[in-house]
Amino acid sequence: MVYDFTTIIDRHGKDALAVDGLGTIPGMAPDAPREGFDVIPMWVADMNFATVPTIPEAIIERAKHPLYGYFNPSDEYFDAIIRWQRDRNDVTGLTRDAIGYENGVLGGVISAVTAFAAPGDAVLLHSPTYIGFTNSLSNNGYRIVHSPLKRDAEGVWRMDFADMERRIKENNIHVAIFCSPHNPCGRVWERWEIEQAM
Ligand SMILES: Cc1ncc(COP(=O)(O)O)c(C=O)c1O
Structure with missing residues (x-):
């Protein structure tokens, strides 16, 4: 897939701490730029290119169902981790009971x-x-x-x-x-x- 890493996307007003957080967290976030200057958001390790399209597609598809209750990680979740560890790190014998769930x-x-x-x-x-x-x-x-x-x-x-x-x-x-x-x-x-x- 050809991927676009170069388009500059305006993130203002989209909950982007990296852009709109400047000047809001004393001691952590840098000061907001002076009038007439742009934000260069290099203080938070955030991507400034679009997420690969399959990710928003899957999120939107799931969000169309209007109940968002407790869940168990799916078979696909465990299989993807086991496959990644096998292909990338040569890990064999990884089982789902050794895998936890974290969102960060x-x-x-x-x-x-x-x-x-x-x-x-x-x-x-x-x-x-x-x-x-x-x-x-x-x-x-x-x-x-x-x-x-x-x-x-x-x-x-x-x-x-x-x-x-x-x-x-x-x-x-x-x-x-x-x-x-x-x-x-x-x-x-x-x-x-x-x-x-x-
Ligand atoms: C070294 C390191 N680990 C972990 C994180 C946090 O990652 P995430 O928020 O994606 O869980 C960061 C974020 O900047 C990081 O620099």
Whole structure:
């Protein structure tokens, strides 16, 4: 399918935090631009191209039925995840009882962290850290231990493996959050870096 990544779509008045949120959340959202200047919405990791058409088509089709009560995830939901994990990640033997339902990444992160740690425990993260991780972990009672990323001689942000090792031992850490591409800084880690981190 040929896809349109270049048309600039006006999002004003369409509940777009990235565009209409400027100046509304002190300390988080940037100030609104001065009179006569456009918004460049690069402060929230939001797509500025249209969602692939099959997604609104499916949502609209379902919404035509006027009752929106409790639900169980469908067979298609589980099958799509099992197929994705098989084709993309070579995961075999995944069954539906090992799959949960989340409607965002951060709930999934907390579910995963809670499988290995309890509130009050320390969790290792790299800093600078995505604010969603910071808020979700602290709101759920976890203690964040940061291992700062370091810039190498070429200006590339790298993990500091010795620092991670030390903090993991000192704080009896058994869960780390590994973010790829890293937010913020956009690092897509190289294989050797991931292997060394593991
Ligand atoms: C690293 C990272 N994880 C998770 C999220 C949240 O993703 P979502 O809102 O799609 O669940 C973001 C959003 O910016 C993110 O940058």
